[in-house]
Amino acid sequence: MTSGIALQILQSVLVVLAAPLVAGWVNICRAWLQNRSAPSLLLPYYTLARLFHKDAVVANTASPLFRLMPYVLFGCMWLAAGIVPVLATDLPFAPAADIIALVGVFAVARVFSALAAMDTGTAFGGLGARREMMVGFLAEPAMLMTLFTAAFISGSTQLPTIVETLAHREFAIHPSLAFAAVAFLMVLLAENARIPVDNPATHLELTMIHEAMVLEYSARHLALIEWAAAIKLVAYMAIGFALFLPWGIAPAGDWGALPIAFAALALKLAAAGAGLAVLEALLAKMRIFLVVEFLSTAFLLGVLGMLIHFLVT
Amino acid sequence: MESPSLLAATLGAAAAWLVISLLGLLPAPAAFVRRALFPAGAIAALVLAGAGAAAAWQPPASLVLPLGLPDLPFHLRIDPLAGFFLLLLGAVSAGVSAYCVGYFNGEDGARLRLICLQYHVFLASMAMVILADDAYLFMVAWETMALASYFLVTTDHQRPAIRSAGFLYLLMAHLGAIALLLCFGVMHSGGGDYTFDALRAANLTPPWASVAFLLALVGFGAKAGLLPLHAWLPEAHPAAPSPVSALMSGVMIKTAIYGMVRVSYDLIGAVRWEWGMLMLVVGAATALFGILYALMQNDLKRLLAYSSVENIGIILMGLGMSMVFFGFGQREAGTLGLIAALYHALNHAVFKGLLFLGAGSILHATGLRDLNAMGGLIRRMPAVALYFLVGTLAISALPPLNGFASEWLMFQTALQSPLLDHGVVRSLLPLFAATLALSGALTAMCFVKVYGVAFLGQPRAPAAAGHGSADASLAERVGLAWLACGCIVLGLFPAAVLFTLNQVARSLTGSTLSGAALESSWLWLVPTRPEQASYGPVIFLLVVLAVVAVTIRLVLLYHGRVRVADPWDCGFPEQGTRMQETAEAFAQPIRHVFGPLYLMRRHLPGPDDPHPQYAMRIEDRHWHWLYLPVARLTAYVSAKVGLLQRGRISVYLLYSFLTLIALLVFVR
Numbered sequence: 001m002t003s004g005i006a007l008q009i010l011q012s013v014l015v016v017l018a019a020p021l022v023a024g025w026v027n028i029c030r031a032w033l034q035n036r037s038a039p040s041l042l043l044p045y046y047t048l049a050r051l052f053h054k055d056a057v058v059a060n061t062a063s064p065l066f067r068l069m070p071y072v073l074f075g076c077m078w079l080a081a082g083i084v085p086v087l088a089t090d091l092p093f094a095p096a097a098d099i100i101a102l103v104g105v106f107a108v109a110r111v112f113s114a115l116a117a118m119d120t121g122t123a124f125g126g127l128g129a130r131r132e133m134m135v136g137f138l139a140e141p142a143m144l145m146t147l148f149t150a151a152f153i154s155g156s157t158q159l160p161t162i163v164e165t166l167a168h169r170e171f172a173i174h175p176s177l178a179f180a181a182v183a184f185l186m187v188l189l190a191e192n193a194r195i196p197v198d199n200p201a202t203h204l205e206l207t208m209i210h211e212a213m214v215l216e217y218s219a220r221h222l223a224l225i226e227w228a229a230a231i232k233l234v235a236y237m238a239i240g241f242a243l244f245l246p247w248g249i250a251p252a253g254d255w256g257a258l259p260i261a262f263a264a265l266a267l268k269l270a271a272a273g274a275g276l277a278v279l280e281a282l283l284a285k286m287r288i289f290l291v292v293e294f295l296s297t298a299f300l301l302g303v304l305g306m307l308i309h310f311l312v313t
Numbered sequence: 314m315e316s317p318s319l320l321a322a323t324l325g326a327a328a329a330w331l332v333i334s335l336l337g338l339l340p341a342p343a344a345f346v347r348r349a350l351f352p353a354g355a356i357a358a359l360v361l362a363g364a365g366a367a368a369a370w371q372p373p374a375s376l377v378l379p380l381g382l383p384d385l386p387f388h389l390r391i392d393p394l395a396g397f398f399l400l401l402l403g404a405v406s407a408g409v410s411a412y413c414v415g416y417f418n419g420e421d422g423a424r425l426r427l428i429c430l431q432y433h434v435f436l437a438s439m440a441m442v443i444l445a446d447d448a449y450l451f452m453v454a455w456e457t458m459a460l461a462s463y464f465l466v467t468t469d470h471q472r473p474a475i476r477s478a479g480f481l482y483l484l485m486a487h488l489g490a491i492a493l494l495l496c497f498g499v500m501h502s503g504g505g506d507y508t509f510d511a512l513r514a515a516n517l518t519p520p521w522a523s524v525a526f527l528l529a530l531v532g533f534g535a536k537a538g539l540l541p542l543h544a545w546l547p548e549a550h551p552a553a554p555s556p557v558s559a560l561m562s563g564v565m566i567k568t569a570i571y572g573m574v575r576v577s578y579d580l581i582g583a584v585r586w587e588w589g590m591l592m593l594v595v596g597a598a599t600a601l602f603g604i605l606y607a608l609m610q611n612d613l614k615r616l617l618a619y620s621s622v623e624n625i626g627i628i629l630m631g632l633g634m635s636m637v638f639f640g641f642g643q644r645e646a647g648t649l650g651l652i653a654a655l656y657h658a659l660n661h662a663v664f665k666g667l668l669f670l671g672a673g674s675i676l677h678a679t680g681l682r683d684l685n686a687m688g689g690l691i692r693r694m695p696a697v698a699l700y701f702l703v704g705t706l707a708i709s710a711l712p713p714l715n716g717f718a719s720e721w722l723m724f725q726t727a728l729q730s731p732l733l734d735h736g737v738v739r740s741l742l743p744l745f746a747a748t749l750a751l752s753g754a755l756t757a758m759c760f761v762k763v764y765g766v767a768f769l770g771q772p773r774a775p776a777a778a779g780h781g782s783a784d785a786s787l788a789e790r791v792g793l794a795w796l797a798c799g800c801i802v803l804g805l806f807p808a809a810v811l812f813t814l815n816q817v818a819r820s821l822t823g824s825t826l827s828g829a830a831l832e833s834s835w836l837w838l839v840p841t842r843p844e845q846a847s848y849g850p851v852i853f854l855l856v857v858l859a860v861v862a863v864t865i866r867l868v869l870l871y872h873g874r875v876r877v878a879d880p881w882d883c884g885f886p887e888q889g890t891r892m893q894e895t896a897e898a899f900a901q902p903i904r905h906v907f908g909p910l911y912l913m914r915r916h917l918p919g920p921d922d923p924h925p926q927y928a929m930r931i932e933d934r935h936w937h938w939l940y941l942p943v944a945r946l947t948a949y950v951s952a953k954v955g956l957l958q959r960g961r962i963s964v965y966l967l968y969s970f971l972t973l974i975a976l977l978v979f980v981r
Contacts, residue, residue, distance in 0.1 A: 052871065059880035061771060063691045065702075075860035082856065093856065095837060096849035097712070100724050104712040105853075111709060111757055118765030118894060120880045121688065126765070126894025133761055134902035137754035141747040144724075148743050151728055157846045216880060220868050292906050303744065310740045313731075 003255070004092045008082060011091070015081035015238070019230035020044035022237075022273055029277030044230065051223035059120040059216055069116035070217065070224035076109040077231040084238040087261045088250040089160035098157040099147045102239070103140060106191065109228070110136050117213035128212025131288060135190050135197065135209065138295035143187045145302025149180040150243045152309050159242050167246035175312065179305030181244045186298035188236045190291065192229070195280040197291050200229075207288060237272045241265075316374035319364045320391040323399055323444060324376075326361035330354060330437040337429030343422040346429050347414055354433055355410035361440060362403025368396030369813050373820065375446055381453075388508050390446035393817040394579070398443045398571045401659050404799060405563050405666045406436055409556045412670050412792025415785065416556055416677055428468060432557065435461035435565075442568050448497040448507040455493065455568075459486040459536075462565060465557045466549045478548035485545040489535030493572075496528035500580055512580045522581050526588050529576040530595075537569035538622045539629070540599040541935045546622055547606070551614030551682075555673025556792075558614060562621040563666035570628055570658050577636070578651070578821050586640025590738065592633030593745050600626030600752045605910060608759045608903045609931045611684050611896045613672045616763065617665065620708065623752060624661040627720070628654050630745055634726045637738060644824035646729035649840050651822070652814040653722035659810070660715040660803055664707040667796035671701040674793070675767065678783035679776050684896040686774035687767040693777075694784040698768045700793040705764045707800040709757035713850035715803035718810075718838060720753055721848055725840040755903075762899040771890040805850050807838040897929070912937065 024041045031038040040046070058067060082093050083102060097105065114129035151157045153174055154165035190197040193210035202208050214225050242249070248264025250257035286294065333350050373392035381387050391399075413432070417425055438461055441454035463486070467479035497507065499521055505511035517525065531542070538546035546566075550558050577584055603623030610616035631654025638647035672682070674697045681687055691698040707714040712721075727746035733739040772778035785793065803810060812831065819825045826840070833839040838848045882888045904911065912932040918925035957968070 052868070055874040055876050057876045057878050060877050061689075061880055063769065065691070065769070071861040071864050072857070074864055075857040078860040079853065079856045093852060095843065095847040096852035096856070098846050098848060100721055100846075101712055101717075101848050101853070104710070104717055104721075107709070107754070107757060108706075108711045111706070111711060111761055114761045115765055115769065118761070119769045121770030121890065121893045122880050122882075122888065123892045123894075124883065126770075126899065129761065129765060130894065130899050130902060133758035134906075137751065137758055138906075140754040141750040144750045145743070145747055148728065148746070152731060152743075155731075156844060157725070157728065158844060161844050224864070224868075289902075289905055299747070303747070306743055307740055310731075310736070 004090050007088055008091050008093050011087050012078060012082040015084075015086055015234055016078060016227075016231055019081075019234045020048060020227065022234050022269055023230040025270065025273040026277050026280075029274045030280055033277055033281040044226075048223045048227060051218075051226070052220050054219035056219040056221055058221075059122075061120050062216070063119055066116050066119040066216070067221065069112050070221040070228070072112045073109050073228040074224045074231075076105050076112075077228040077235065080105050080235040081231055083159065084235055085160050085163050085242055085249055086238045086265060087258060088254075089163050090250075091160060094158065094160050099151065099159055099162075099239075100144070100157055102159075103143055103147070106232070107136070107140070109232070113213050113225075117216075120216050122216065124212045124215050128209055128215070131209040132213055135291060135295070138292060139187050139190045139298075142183055142295055142299035142302050143191070145299060145306060146180045146184045146187065147243075149176050149302065149305040149309055152306065153177070159239070163242050163246045163249050164251065166243070167249060168251055174309070176305040176309035177244060179301045179308065181240075183298040183301035183305065184240055184243065186294060186301075188240065189279070190295055190298075192233045192236055194276065196283040196286045197294065199285050207285065209288075234269070237269060240272070241268050316368060316371040316391060317376070319368045319371060319396075320374045320376055320389065320444075322364040323361055323368075323391060323440065324389070326357040326364070326403070327437045327440040327444070329357040329360075330433040330440070333357070334430045334433035334437070337426045337433065339426075341426070343417075343420060343425045346422075346425050347417050347420075350429050350433075351410050351413045351417075354436065355407045358403045358407035358410055358436070360403070362400050362407060365396040365399030365401075365403055366813070369393045369400065369816055371396070381449065385449055387450040388446035389444045389450070390509070391444060393820040394571070394574065395443050397655060397659075397814065397817050398567065399440065401567055401662050402436070402439055402443065402564050405662045405796070406560060408792045408795035408799070409559050409563075409666060409670065410792075411795065412559075412673070412789050413556045415788030415790075415792075416554075416670075416673055418786060424468075428465070428554065428557075431461050431464045432560075435465060435557075435560065439564060439568055443571060446509045448501070448509070448512065452490070452494065452497070456490060458565065458568065459483070459490070462553075462557070462561055466553045466561075468554055468557075469552070475552045478545070478552045481545045482549035485535050485542060489532045489542075492528045492532030492535065496525050496532055496576065499525040499528060500576075509575075509580060513582065517581065519585070522583070523585070523588070525581055526577055526585075529573060530592070533569040533572040533576075534595075537566045537573075537625045537629075538599075538603075539595060539625065540602050540622075541939050543599070543603070543622045544933065544935055544940055547610075547615050547618040550618040550621065551612065555614070555669055555676060558618070559666040559669035559673070562618060562669055563662040566621060566625060567658050567662055570625070570632075570654075573632065574651075574655070574821070577632075584636045584639045586637045586735075586738065589633045589636030589638075589640055590741075592629050592636060593741075594633075596626045596629030596631075596633055597745055597748045598626070599623070599629065601748065601755075602626075602910075604752050604755045604759060605903065605907055606931075606933065608755065608762070608900045609911065612682050613675070613684055613687075613763065613767065614669070614682055616684075616759070617668055617672060620756065620759065621661070621665055623756065624657070624665065624708075627723070627749065627752065628657050628661070630654075630749060631657055631719075631723050631726070634723070634742060634745070637733070637742070638726075638729065639822065641733050641735065641738075643729070643732045644822070645827050645841070646726060646732055648815070648818045648822065648824050648826055649722065649729065650726040651818050652811060652826070653719055653726055655814050655817065656722060656807075656810055657716075657719035660707070660719050660800075663796055663799040663803060664704045664716060667700060667704040667793060667800065668708065670789070670793055670796065671697055671704060674785040674789055677789075678785070679779065681774070681776055684763065684766045687777045688770045688773040688890065688893065689768070690772075690777060690783075691768040693779060693782055696790050697785050697793065700790075700797045701768065702764065703797040703800050705760045707804065709760050710753040711757070712848075713804050713854045715800050715807075718804055718807040718848070718850065720749065721838070722807075722811075722840060723749055725846050728846070729841070758899075758903070762896060766894065766896050766899065770893045773890050773893065773895075805854065806835060807848070807850065808833065808835045811838060811840075910934075
């Protein structure tokens, strides 16, 4: 139990601290692909440090909810980072939330962001909140269908059990998971405000979603929001690894497997980050109402995966 | 306490409500009615809730009261199911009664006495509906409940819109009552009397059992606001004074859920999976319809009423899944579905009560119901804003509050679908779970809109701007805080509810959850086995709170410098409150995505219009394809029947004569 708690804390801290690194890596890969000279890998850390150092500017029309939101967002993402098995499956906190509750954690973060965006009463904030909630209601059923497929295969909604089943107990190939994986990727892009749904590099475009919501934030509040966004991306990638590439994650009680798990994680994150950069270099941002079709496709793929699972078994 | 004394306690509480309602007839000053009678009603409600909670763990007890017609006494019975619904009724009405003390401040004496009379008769009749153990008392209480609530709905009967809403309500209530009478008649099937014991003992053939079930679905569905019998609900619930709206949306429609459970699981007995599929389809349609129309509303109370339609749909989906599993002999999974549905019924009662009371406080303080006139209320009514936020998060099914716990259990029930033998049903159940997820996410959008437009941002109309604090009075706050605490406690300790509802399910169906689920500690919600699924809201909350507290502390340790400035104006200095998001604007993506589901009438100005006016109205399609044709048909048939009325006595005598001849021919 104590070793489990140590591992739990180690893993959460690792994800939280390493998340900006992944964001930096994606930026480097994108710069390479776009033939630009790449920024430092540590640039996100410098940005965070700079933002933390600045004076926070708060709008005089804002309520306490506005100032509380970045902390709630950060807390939710920290919890998510603790629950997803990144290094090992032996996590004492993991029973607190299964994959459905994990979707709930992200929903809490989304609702608080949208509320805070509407708080100052500016036009952009409301616009972003509305669009974010639209992406949310489209993405949530698709996400759930994907997760259901994995849950049906392993007979559980607990991520550690899913990983143990898929990585260590069975070596069957599940065609249903292929559909689910594509659907999950589409949801990941939408939920993390990446191209083609939203552009994380944009400021002051009429089409922005996430950036429109956080337009009023500055300094430490903005730093926490950006950090939380980086953690969210890593958490989503880790969910993807747990469901579709679970190999390498250390089984319960096996400390010797931790170095391998660590190496596997670094490799997977590097590959996923590079893949994300390739996607962002190849795709263009779509019109806002094409997102509906994009995410409906993800939902249908998720349903298809589930039906194939029922047909095969 | 033993169950007979619990039954006596509940009867005492109901009798106390009746006495209070009669005291309301005394020519006492308004302050006495407000400060003495409503708090007394709240205490009776607490007694009822306590007795109900205890009864959920006790064996049934029954009693025969020598009231009613000669030879037809009232049969009463308290069992765990009744106890659970009495708990729901008592817990919510205690908060609402406390709230009334503050809300009716400034109400005219005669009007308040009348409200007090109707309000407490309404409460007592709901208790009697739940306690009834024969069809006769059930129908008497059911109709008393409908009439009392009708008079409460038409409190402001001077306004024609409210009179017509009341009429529609009365009409639908009676259509439902007719279906219920027929349902009891079918179950009775010709032998014995109308006690529930006799109905339980009656052996129905499967077709007749299905007929009884369908009649119950229509009868109780008309009261619960099931599609397409929902049209009265968004008219009548908002028309009543806000505490009464809270009771109607929170509790009264739950008596219909009680009736459905009582009739299908207890009186008919063997549920069939086909019924479950029907309920799933109707429930999913109701849930999506309710939330999509709620998103379109600008009137806060109407929006909440439509959201009640949605939640009834969700409860029905839970019951439907349960019936499917029971029908296929999967009793553990069926029990889980039943528990999830009843849990959601309790949760909805608490958070919808809270939200209606919050809407009432806004109405009381600012006179506003139109969202587009509100804005920035968090600064003028911080306490109401806080409680309303709890309700908002709870109804949006966000962890760790109560709405999430019950929806999570429904997802877990749907995930049991591999147990089913039927291939199509097995793959359909997860799709219904996806519908549930969609309606949950739409609810979150709907209530972000409500909270963002009403409480956040800047005031849009002078009435919302006002001067100084407009926060709720102390009594109102007590009611709001009671229900908000309910949302939090029911969310943080779901295992306690699960164990209680397991007793209800055991007494009702004879089956329980798996042993592993019942052995888990109160910290964890475990529907089947811990390695299959678990949810620990307390840990969940503690982790988030700890991270938030530590982060705030660390950040302030570094530096907590804040500058307050104008919001950024995008380089356009003429920012005004009209540039904020309105209620319509927030729902624009929904109108775009789900456009074909609405009947939209847009008025757009021409290019050379000197006074451009934009207008849009959204109507319920059911009016045009169902209600208005039925109304026209009724009018047509009545006109034809009216031809018989010639107004001449000789013609009427001829009718009597012909009838007599016909009777002599056919009846020997």
